Amino acid sequence: MPGSKVARPRLDQPFVIGAIDTPFGEVPVIPAALTRADRVGGYKVRWGIGRYTYTVDPGLYALGAPDDRSPVLVSANYKLSFDALRRELVGRDAWILVLDTRGINVWCAAGKGTFGTDELVRRIESAELSFMVSHNIVVVPQLGAPGVNGPAVRRDTRFRVVYGPVRATDLPAFLDAGMRATPEMRRVRFTARDRAVLVPVEAVNELAIAAWVALAGVLLSGIGPGWYSLARALERAPIAVLTAFAALLAGTALAPLALPWLPGRMFSTKGAVAGALTAAAGLGIASLAGLALSPAALAAVALFMVAGASFGTMNFTGTSTYTSLHGVEKEMRVAMPLQIAGAVLATALWIAGGWF
Amino acid sequence: MPELRYLEDVVTLEFDVEKCTGCQFCTWVCPHGVFAMDGNRAKVVDRGACMECGACQINCAFDAIHVQRGTGCAAAIIASWFNGGKVSCGPTGDADSEGACGETPKGSGCC
Numbered sequence: 001m002p003g004s005k006v007a008r009p010r011l012d013q014p015f016v017i018g019a020i021d022t023p024f025g026e027v028p029v030i031p032a033a034l035t036r037a038d039r040v041g042g043y044k045v046r047w048g049i050g051r052y053t054y055t056v057d058p059g060l061y062a063l064g065a066p067d068d069r070s071p072v073l074v075s076a077n078y079k080l081s082f083d084a085l086r087r088e089l090v091g092r093d094a095w096i097l098v099l100d101t102r103g104i105n106v107w108c109a110a111g112k113g114t115f116g117t118d119e120l121v122r123r124i125e126s127a128e129l130s131f132m133v134s135h136n137i138v139v140v141p142q143l144g145a146p147g148v149n150g151p152a153v154r155r156d157t158r159f160r161v162v163y164g165p166v167r168a169t170d171l172p173a174f175l176d177a178g179m180r181a182t183p184e185m186r187r188v189r190f191t192a193r194d195r196a197v198l199v200p201v202e203a204v205n206e207l208a209i210a211a212w213v214a215l216a217g218v219l220l221s222g223i224g225p226g227w228y229s230l231a232r233a234l235e236r237a238p239i240a241v242l243t244a245f246a247a248l249l250a251g252t253a254l255a256p257l258a259l260p261w262l263p264g265r266m267f268s269t270k271g272a273v274a275g276a277l278t279a280a281a282g283l284g285i286a287s288l289a290g291l292a293l294s295p296a297a298l299a300a301v302a303l304f305m306v307a308g309a310s311f312g313t314m315n316f317t318g319t320s321t322y323t324s325l326h327g328v329e330k331e332m333r334v335a336m337p338l339q340i341a342g343a344v345l346a347t348a349l350w351i352a353g354g355w356f
Numbered sequence: 357m358p359e360l361r362y363l364e365d366v367v368t369l370e371f372d373v374e375k376c377t378g379c380q381f382c383t384w385v386c387p388h389g390v391f392a393m394d395g396n397r398a399k400v401v402d403r404g405a406c407m408e409c410g411a412c413q414i415n416c417a418f419d420a421i422h423v424q425r426g427t428g429c430a431a432a433i434i435a436s437w438f439n440g441g442k443v444s445c446g447p448t449g450d451a452d453s454e455g456a457c458g459e460t461p462k463g464s465g466c467c
Binding site: 110111117142143145146147148149150151152163166181183186187188190192259260261265266267314315317318319320321322323324325326327328329330331332 | 357358359360361362363366367368379381384385386387388389405406407408409410411414415417424425426427428429430431432433
């Protein structure tokens with residue numbers, strides 16, 4: 001019986017503005033333009049708020065007024081991905097086929113395989129796509145390719161995968177050129193803007209580590225002559241806390257933003273340099289402000305910022321667009337022993353600073 | 357702006373030109389221009405730029421490309437030491453995921 005196995009996305013989702021009636025159920029209609037609510041939602045997830053529940057229903061959507069010759073564009077059910085796609089399609093008509101990636105963006109989901117061949121084939125069938133369009137092309141974002149076996153989709157359905165451009169912003173040009181991507185459209189970049197939008201979530205991710213380090217630093221600050229003094233802990237605490245958060249800032253904000261200009265190819269090297277620069281600047285300002293630190297405390301602060309920022313930036317490898325698994329493994333074998341040694345030595349120096 | 361490039365001579369990418377039929381899929385899916393057409397077959401033109409995403413391998417219908425794919429993510433590698441899983445992205449607590457920090461909302465354009 002027609003429609004019995006068809007699961008259409010819900011019509012009561014806030015961005016749905018209508019429905020197209022088909023023998024296989026109602027297809028939700030969505031606009032290309034984003035509303036204020038869409039933009040506010042996107043801003044929040046950039047800070048890590050509700051990131052894993054920012055989803056849309058998987059299935060087929062109608063953008064504008066598509067007919068049987070309109071292109072089919074495949075996306076993920078992370079609303080940020082879905083919105084990045086539709087906002088580029090102002091004035092166009094298209095079918096949007098949303099795969100269930102459990103709220104994960106296209107590239108990451110492709111790496112996991114949830115944006116994958118099986119899910120694509122299933123959705124093509126459950127959306128009754130062959131009834132909706134007369135052509136045989138599904139446009140899959142290029143960054144979905146790590147999960148999608150294009151030749152196999154052609155074998156298992158009547159549809160052929162055409163890989164679209166890396167960036168949704170290039171989609172209009174790609175479609176207008178008869179679904180041809182220029183070499184430039186096929187290259188992933190990591191521009192200053194790309195890096196800047198990723199800084200907040202990166203810093204928030206590592207905030208907890210910095211907070212624990214700060215707490216440990218405060219507790220250790222009381223050790224010195226007479227074993228433990230609360231007054232000494234309170235006196236030295238501000239420097240310990242500042243050091244932890246300066247290392248966080250250097251490793252997760254300064255280094256990612258300055259990435260191309262920092263020396264070295266390893267992220268841990270770039271982070272170490274950012275940490276050293278931050279330490280030099282911070283300690284310079286502190287000395288100008290008349291703050292006298294003992295040599296041991298001074299060395300502890302500088303060393304910790306280098307090691308901490310190095311570790312923080314190393315964790316930015318996963319956020320970046322160009323690191324390989326075996327490269328990162330090699331980097332970690334070199335960098336982690338040094339980072340751990342640096343942190344241990346910095347801790348010992350900070351404790352020694354209670355005496356000297 | 358200086359070019360961003362990661363370590364050279366570390367990736368596991370292998371290409372068997374004898375099996376290549378010139379279908380061009382690898383040149384379409386690679387986000388770093390590792391493959392280019394050389395006559396009627398593909399050729400590896402920039403091996404050092406490979407990030408081991410595996411897009412070329414899964415889209416090669418002729419078994420000409422092999423790469424030990426994975427996520428170049430230090431946090432995911434650290435997480436894999438503790439749970440013994442493979443290195444991949446994904447939110448912690450996801451039943452099928454051995455991931456670490458979770459997915460990163462990559463630059464708005466890429467998805």
